[in-house]
Amino acid sequence: MELNWVNYLFLLLISSLLVGLLTPLIRKVAARLQIVDSPNQDHKTHLNPTPYMGGIGIALGIAVISFSATLLTNADLLPLLASILIPAILLGAIGLIDDVYNLSPLPRFLAQSLAGVVVSLILVKTNTVGSPTGSDLVDTLITIFFVIALCNSINFFDNIDGGAAGAVTISSLTLALLSAQSSQYYLAAMSVVVGGSTLGFLWWNKSPARIYMGDAGSLFLGVILASLLVRFEPNPIENLAGFAVPLLVIAVPALDTAVVIVSRISRGVSPFKGGRDHLSHRLLALGLRKKSVVLALWSLCSLFCLIALLLSLTPFDLEVIATYLAIGIWMILFLIFFKLPIS
Secondary structure (H helix, E strand, O other): OOOOHHHHHHHHHHHHHHHHHHHHHHHHHHHHOOOEEOOOOOOOOOOOOEEOOHHHHHHHHHHHHHHHHHHHHOHHHHHHHHHHHHHHHHHHHHHHHHHHHOOOHHHHHHHHHHHHHHHHHHHHHOOOOOOOOOOHHHHHHHHHHHHHHHHHHHHHHOOOOOHHHHHHHHHHHHHHHHHHHOOOHHHHHHHHHHHHHHHHHHHHHOOOOOOOOHHHHHHHHHHHHHHHHHHOOOOOOOHHHHHHHHHHHOHHHHHHHHHHHHHHHHOOOOOOOOOOOOHHHHHHHOOOOHHHHHHHHHHHHHHHHHHHHHHHHOOHHHHHHHHHHHHHHHHHHHHHHHHOOOO
């Protein structure tokens, strides 16, 4: 069913409002249960204990709005919606357990891997994978890697007030525009709901943050965003550009993850150990204030999302050139951030 801008605007507003109203209630519960992020480690940038569990509000908002809208418009799409939300909710539950009990990296990685396998099998077997390679095995392996990588990227990027929530908002709304342009209206609607939900949460998560999404939120959003991006079939026909467009949408969280992992390995440090070596920490080490750092990161996200939108409109014979230019910009930024001092 084709949707218009009024439908999308309504979904954006109602999802944002619902999560915006749920979040302070969840914040009170988290504070009462003492489920808080205490600044008791060197890599923490906040000064006071801050409640977790914001991811529960985001997950509830996305689930309630998505299921309600689907029931009212096209109930036949409920199995498709369930295939997106159920793995995300399960992994979000693992994240919530981690928020409460501080799990070691191995259980989290195993849970992410299992979610990646489940999502990949559903996507490949239902033939809803955008830009397939033609091989079920290769498609499955790529999708598993993508889900795990994006979960970790969103989780890694959630290291400064508003950083991850703002990035997911920008990425989701960009994906909504790309999907609507490609006549993938249900995918566009889902992306709007995700963007609206993180936007509503951002009101409480912007600096100074009054609540954090925690692993429950970052892992949930990682699965959701990965599922939507993998299902997206971009306008570009050229294979390289077709793969590049969805990757550009999440280019900055991926940049953060790449810089952190390469930096830690080069220093003989475990990639899973917390540290003050993320993009945000490196910008803070330059003397920038928190709000300026977050605005800089959001600007970079917006830049790559704009490139993705422009690439989707680029004439076919220029797609490869435009793609290589985008990759070049990403690599230059990687080198710049990698060379920045660690606080």
